[in-house]
Amino acid sequence: xxxxxxxxxxxxxxxxxxxxxxxxxxxxxxxxxxxxxxxxxxxxxxxxxxxxxxxxxxxxxxxxxxxxxxxxxxxxxxxxxxxxxxxxxxxxxxxxxxxxxxxxxxxxxxxxxxxxxxxxxxxxxxxxxxxxxxxxxxxxxxxxxxxxxxxxxxxxxxxxxxxxxxxxxxxxxxxxxxxxxxxxxxxxxxxxxxxxxxxxxxxxxxxxxxxxxxxxxxxxxxxxxxxxxxxxxxxxxxxxxxxxxxxxxxxxxxxxxxxxxxxxxxxxxxxxxxxxxxxxxxxxxxxxxxxxxxxxxxxxxxxxxxxxxxxxxxxxxxxxxxxxxxxxxxxxxxxxxxxxxxxxxxxxxxxxxxxxxxxxxxxxxxxxxxxxxxxxxxxxxxxxxxx
Amino acid sequence: xxxxxxxxxxxxxxxxxxxxxxxxxxxxxxxxxxxxxxxxxxxxxxxxxxxxxxxxxxxxxxxxxxxxxxxxxxxxxxxxxxxxxxxxxxxxxxxxxxxxxxxxxxxxxxxxxxxxxxxxxxxxxxxxxxxxxxxxxxxxxxxxxxxxxxxxxxxxxxxxxxxxxxxxxxxxxxxxxxxxxxxxxxxxxxxxxxxxxxxxxxxxxxxxxxxxxxxxxxxxxxxxxxxxxxxxxxxxxxxxxxxxxxxxxxxxxxxxxxxxxxxxxxxxxxxxxxxxxxxxxxxxxxxxxxxxxxxxxxxxxxxxxxxxxxxxxxxxxxxxxxxxxxxxxxxxxxxxxxxxxxxxxxxxxxxxxxxxxxxxxxxxxxxxxxxxxxxxxxxxxxxxxxxxxxxxxxxxxxxxxxxxxxxxxxxxxxxxxxxxxxxxxxxxxxxxxxxxxxxxxxxxxxxxxxxxxxxxxxxxxxxxxxxxxxxxxxxxxxxxxxxxxxxxxxxxxxxxxxxxxxxxxxxxxxxxxxxxxxxxxxxxxxxxxxxxxxxxxxxxxxxxxxxxxxxxxxxxxxxxxxxxxxxxxxxxxxxxxxxxxxxxxxxx
Ligand SMILES: Nc1ncnc2c1ncn2[C@@H]1O[C@H](COP(=O)(O)OP(=O)(O)OP(=O)(O)O)[C@@H](O)[C@H]1O
Ligand SMILES: [Mg+2]
Numbered sequence: 001x002x003x004x005x006x007x008x009x010x011x012x013x014x015x016x017x018x019x020x021x022x023x024x025x026x027x028x029x030x031x032x033x034x035x036x037x038x039x040x041x042x043x044x045x046x047x048x049x050x051x052x053x054x055x056x057x058x059x060x061x062x063x064x065x066x067x068x069x070x071x072x073x074x075x076x077x078x079x080x081x082x083x084x085x086x087x088x089x090x091x092x093x094x095x096x097x098x099x100x101x102x103x104x105x106x107x108x109x110x111x112x113x114x115x116x117x118x119x120x121x122x123x124x125x126x127x128x129x130x131x132x133x134x135x136x137x138x139x140x141x142x143x144x145x146x147x148x149x150x151x152x153x154x155x156x157x158x159x160x161x162x163x164x165x166x167x168x169x170x171x172x173x174x175x176x177x178x179x180x181x182x183x184x185x186x187x188x189x190x191x192x193x194x195x196x197x198x199x200x201x202x203x204x205x206x207x208x209x210x211x212x213x214x215x216x217x218x219x220x221x222x223x224x225x226x227x228x229x230x231x232x233x234x235x236x237x238x239x240x241x242x243x244x245x246x247x248x249x250x251x252x253x254x255x256x257x258x259x260x261x262x263x264x265x266x267x268x269x270x271x272x273x274x275x276x277x278x279x280x281x282x283x284x285x286x287x288x289x290x291x292x293x294x295x296x297x298x299x300x301x302x303x304x305x306x307x308x309x310x311x312x313x314x315x316x317x318x319x320x321x322x323x324x325x326x327x328x329x330x331x332x333x334x335x336x337x338x339x340x341x342x343x344x345x346x347x348x349x350x351x352x353x354x355x356x357x358x359x360x361x362x363x364x365x366x367x368x369x370x371x372x373x374x375x376x377x378x379x380x381x382x383x384x385x386x387x
Numbered sequence: 388x389x390x391x392x393x394x395x396x397x398x399x400x401x402x403x404x405x406x407x408x409x410x411x412x413x414x415x416x417x418x419x420x421x422x423x424x425x426x427x428x429x430x431x432x433x434x435x436x437x438x439x440x441x442x443x444x445x446x447x448x449x450x451x452x453x454x455x456x457x458x459x460x461x462x463x464x465x466x467x468x469x470x471x472x473x474x475x476x477x478x479x480x481x482x483x484x485x486x487x488x489x490x491x492x493x494x495x496x497x498x499x500x501x502x503x504x505x506x507x508x509x510x511x512x513x514x515x516x517x518x519x520x521x522x523x524x525x526x527x528x529x530x531x532x533x534x535x536x537x538x539x540x541x542x543x544x545x546x547x548x549x550x551x552x553x554x555x556x557x558x559x560x561x562x563x564x565x566x567x568x569x570x571x572x573x574x575x576x577x578x579x580x581x582x583x584x585x586x587x588x589x590x591x592x593x594x595x596x597x598x599x600x601x602x603x604x605x606x607x608x609x610x611x612x613x614x615x616x617x618x619x620x621x622x623x624x625x626x627x628x629x630x631x632x633x634x635x636x637x638x639x640x641x642x643x644x645x646x647x648x649x650x651x652x653x654x655x656x657x658x659x660x661x662x663x664x665x666x667x668x669x670x671x672x673x674x675x676x677x678x679x680x681x682x683x684x685x686x687x688x689x690x691x692x693x694x695x696x697x698x699x700x701x702x703x704x705x706x707x708x709x710x711x712x713x714x715x716x717x718x719x720x721x722x723x724x725x726x727x728x729x730x731x732x733x734x735x736x737x738x739x740x741x742x743x744x745x746x747x748x749x750x751x752x753x754x755x756x757x758x759x760x761x762x763x764x765x766x767x768x769x770x771x772x773x774x775x776x777x778x779x780x781x782x783x784x785x786x787x788x789x790x791x792x793x794x795x796x797x798x799x800x801x802x803x804x805x806x807x808x809x810x811x812x813x814x815x816x817x818x819x820x821x822x823x824x825x826x827x828x829x830x831x832x833x834x835x836x837x838x839x840x841x842x843x844x845x846x847x848x849x850x851x852x853x854x855x856x857x858x859x860x861x862x863x864x865x866x867x868x869x870x871x872x873x874x875x876x877x878x879x880x881x882x883x884x885x886x887x888x889x890x891x892x893x894x895x896x897x898x899x900x901x902x903x904x905x906x907x908x909x910x911x912x913x914x915x916x917x918x919x920x921x922x923x924x925x926x927x928x929x930x931x932x933x934x935x936x937x938x939x940x941x942x943x944x945x946x947x948x949x950x951x952x953x954x955x956x957x958x959x960x961x962x963x964x965x966x967x968x969x970x971x972x973x974x975x
Binding site for chain 1: 865868869871872873874875876877878879880881882883884886890893894895896897898900901902905906909
C-alpha cells in the first residue's frame with residue numbers, strides 16, 4: 001500500500017521544492033533578485049463561505065525579495081528546506097523542537113553555517129512555517145509533527161483501523177480500552193473509522209478534558225451510543241484533524257460543549273469548526289464545519305439559573321478578551337457571516353452582559369446528582385437546543 | 388491654661404533642619420557645600436567678578452554621631468568678601484539676606500542656607516563656621532568663628548583676629564560637620580560640582596575631594612553673566628495667602644499704590660477696572676486697615692481683570708555658546724546638542740528653559756554591560772537639583788518625550804538609556820518649588836510643555852548625529868551580511884537542485900552584483916547623512932563663532948527631522964492584488 005496521506009496531495013513536494021530552488025538559482029545567475037512568495041496567513045486575508053465551511057485564503061501574499069536585509073532569512077529558509085527534504089526522503093519524522101536541535105547540531109559541525117544560528121526555537125519555527133506556507137503544504141506533510149495535546153476519545157461503538165508505514169494495519173476497538181482513552185496522533189486523517197454495529201448517534205467534544213473524563217467515568221458512553229472527546233482547550237492539529245475525520249467518515253452529528261465566554265467561542269469553537277487565520281492553507285483538512293455549539297448558551301444561563309462571573313474590565317486578560325470579541329464581530333469573516341448570526345449573537349450577549357459562565361456551572365443545578373451534566377446535555381440535544 | 392510661646396526663627400530652623408536639606412549625614416555634606424558654593428557664585432556675579440573657587444572636602448576622623456565621619460568642607464572664593472561687621476548676621480542669623488524676594492534669578496533666595504549649615508555644624512560638632520574675609524578696602528583679612536545663638540536668632544563672633552591673606556578680596560568658609568561623603572549618583576558631591584560647572588561657563592574651579600586626584604576646571608567664558616534687573620511679581624501668579632503676605636510688606640500705603648508699587652503690569656486702567664468690581668472707597672483705603680474678607684474680594688476682582696503678561700526681560704540664560712563649551716568640561720564628548728529657548732511666560736511667570744544633551748565616551752554602561760538610564764541633571768536658577776527627581780516637572784517632561792524618534796533607546800515612559808547626560812535648566816525670578824528644601828520644581832502643564840519643546844528641539848539636533856552613526860553601522864552590517872549569507876544560500880540551492888560547479892560560480896557572481904548594489908545604496912545614504920551633518924555643523928559653528936566641529940542651530944534641522952522616522956524595512960511587503968493560485972478562494 002502507498003504511504004498514508006492526509007489528503008490526496010497532487011503535488012510532489014521534493015519535485016516542487018527542486019523547481020523552486022532551480023528558479024532561484026537561475027535568477028541569481030542572471031543577477032536578478034529571486035522572490036519567495038507565501039500566502040498571507042492573517043485575518044485580513046481570510047474569507048468564509050458557509051458552503052465551504054472553513055476560512056480560506058484570499059489572494060494576498062507575503063513576498064520576500066532577496067536583498068541585504070532578507071539574505072539571512074532566505075539562507076535560513078533554504079537551509080531548513082534541505083533538512084526537511086532529507087526527512088521526507090528517509091521517512092524520518094521530527095517535532096519542531098527536534099528540528100531546532102538538528103539545525104543547531106549542523107551549525108556546530110559546519111562552521112560555514114554558524115552565521116545562520118538560531119537564537120531560540122521561535123526563530124526556526126517561523127522559518128518552518130514560512131516554508132510550509134510557501135510550498136502550500138501541511139507541516140505534517142513535511143514530516144514535522146507537533147506534540148498534539150488533547151483528543152482523548154471514548155466510545156463503546158468505534159473501531160479505528162490504521163495502516164502503518166511498514167504496510168501492516170493496526171485495528172483498535174475503542175470500546176475495549178476500559179477507562180483508558182484512545183488518543184489520535186500525527187495524521188488522524190489517515191485512519192479508517194467504523195462503528196462496531198449500526199450507527200453512532202452523536203459525537204460530543206468537551207472543552208475540558210477533565211469534564212469529558214467525568215462524563216465517561218459516570219458511564220455516559222455506556223448509556224448512550226456516542227463518541228466523547230476531550231478537546232483540552234484550543235484544539236491542536238491532531239484534534240482538529242480527528243474531528244474532521246469523524247465527521248467525514250461516520251457522518252454523525254457533532255456537538256461542542258464548553259465555557260460561555262469569548263475565548264471559547266473564538267479561539268476554541270471557531271478553530272474547531274472553521275479553522276484559523278494562521279492556518280489558512282490547511283483549514284480544509286483541519287476543521288469540522290458541521291459541529292454545533294451545544295453550550296453553555298445564554299439560554300441555559302437563564303433556564304438553569306447558572307452561576308456566572310462578571311468580567312472584570314480592570315483585569316488585563318479579561319479586558320483583552322472582551323475587546324477581541326468586539327473586534328471579531330467587526331473583522332472576523334466567520335462571525336460576520338449571516339449563517340453564523342446565532343453565534344455572533346452570543347458574542348453580542350457576552351459584550352453586553354459582561355458575564356461569563358463556565359461549563360462546570362451545570363453541576364450547581366442539582367448538587368446531589370452526579371449525572372446532572374449528562375442529563376442536561378442529552379436533554380439539550382433532544383430539544384435541539386444548540387446553535 | 389498653658390502659655391503660647393513664640394520660639395525664635397533660629398530655634399524653629401534648628402529643630403527643622405531636615406526641611407532645608409539636612410535630613411541625612413550624606414545630604415548634610417552636600418547641602419553645606421551647595422550653600423557655600425551658591426553664595427560664592429551669587430556674590431561674584433553681583434560684584435561683576437569672574438569667579439575662581441577652591442573647594443576641598445576632607446575626612447578628619449569618625450564623627451560624633453553614630454555611623455558618620457567628621458567631614459571638613461572648605462570653600463574659598465575671590466568674591467567681594469564681607470565686612471567684618473556683617474559676618475555675624477550672614478552666618479548666624481536666619482532670614483538675613485540681600486536677595487530676599489527681589490524677583491531676581493539669583494541662586495539664593497531666602498537667607499536660610501548658610502545659617503542652616505552653621506547650625507548643623509554647631510549641633511553636630513559644637514562649633515560654628517570658620518570664616519576668613521577680605522574686602523577690597525581691607526589691608527588685612529579678618530578671621531573668625533561664627534556660632535548661631537539659637538535662642539536669639541543672632542550670630543556670635545568668636546576668635547576674631549586679623550590675618551594675612553594673599554588675596555585682594557574674597558571669602559573662605561570652613562565647616563566641620565558630622566556627615567557622610569557620597570561622590571557619585573544623583574545626590575553625589577561630584578554630580579553637584581559637575582552640574583555647577585556645566586551651567587557656569589564663566590567659572591574656574593579647583594576641587595579636591597577626599598583621596599581623589601585634584602580637579603582643575605578652567606573657565607570657558609570670560610564674561611560675568613549679566614543679571615537682569617529685578618522684576619516685581621505679576622498679580623495673577625499669587626495665591627490669596629501670598630497676596631496678603633505681600634501686602635504686609637508694603638504696610639501703610641493705599642491699596643491703589645500697593646497695586647502700582649508691589650506688582651508689575653498693573654496699569655492705571657487696570658486699577659480702574661478692579662475698582663469697579665470693589666465696594667466704593669476700598670481702592671484708596673490704607674492697606675494696614677484692609678480686613679481679611681476685603682482681601683478676598685480684592686483678590687477675586689484682581690483675577691477677573693485681564694492683565695498684560697509679565698515681561699520676560701528679567702530672566703537670565705546661560706546661552707547655547709556657553710553650554711556648548713561648558714559641557715565639554717565634563718568628559719570626552721562624542722557629540723552634543725544644546726538649545727536655549729526664548730524667554731516665555733508660563734503660569735504668568737517669565738521663564739527660560741535651556742537644554743544640553745551630550746553623549747560621552749566613557750559613561751553609561753553598568754557593570755553588567757547593560758545600558759544605564761541617561762544621567763539627568765536638573766537645574767533651577769542654575770542650582771543643581773539632586774533629590775526626589777521622580778516628582779519634578781523636569782523629569783516628567785523628559786519622560787513624556789518620545790526619544791525613540793530621535794534614535795535613542797527609551798523604556799516606556801522613562802528617561803532614555805545610554806551614555807548620555809541630559810541637562811535641563813529652568814531659570815525664573817519666581818520658581819515654584821514643591822518644598823522648602825528646593826529640590827523639585829512644581830510645574831504646571833505650561834511649564835512642562837515648554838520644557839518638552841526645548842527637549843524635542845535638542846532631540847532633533849541629536850538625531851542628526853545618531854542617524855549618521857546608524858547609517859555607518861547599517862553599511863557595515865549589510866556588507867557583512869553579504870559575505871556571511873550569500874555563499875550559504877547559493878550552496879544550499881545548488882545541493883537541492885544538484886547543480887554543477889559552473890552554475891554555483893555564476894550564481895555567486897550574480898549575488899555579489901545584486902547585494903553590492905544594495906551596499907552602494909547604503910554607502911550613499913551614509914554619505915548623504917554625513918554631509919548633511921557637516922553642513923549643519925558648519926552653520927552652527929558660524930552662528931556661535933566657534934571653530935568647526937560644533938553644533939547646529941535648532942531651527943536649521945527642524946524641517947528635516949521628518950525623514951528620521953520614515954526609515955522602514957523593505958524586505959517584507961505584503962503585495963496586494965498579486966494573483967496566486969491555490970486552494971479555495973472565495974470572495975464574498
Ligand atoms: N561668599 C560670600 N561673599 C559675599 N557675600 C556673601 C557670601 N555668602 C553670603 N553672602 C551674603 O550673605 C547673605 C545671606 O546668605 P544666605 O545663604 O544665608 O542667604 P541667600 O543666599 O540670600 O538665600 P538662601 O537661603 O536661598 O541661600 C547673602 O544674601 C549675601 O548677601
Ligand atoms: Mg545662600
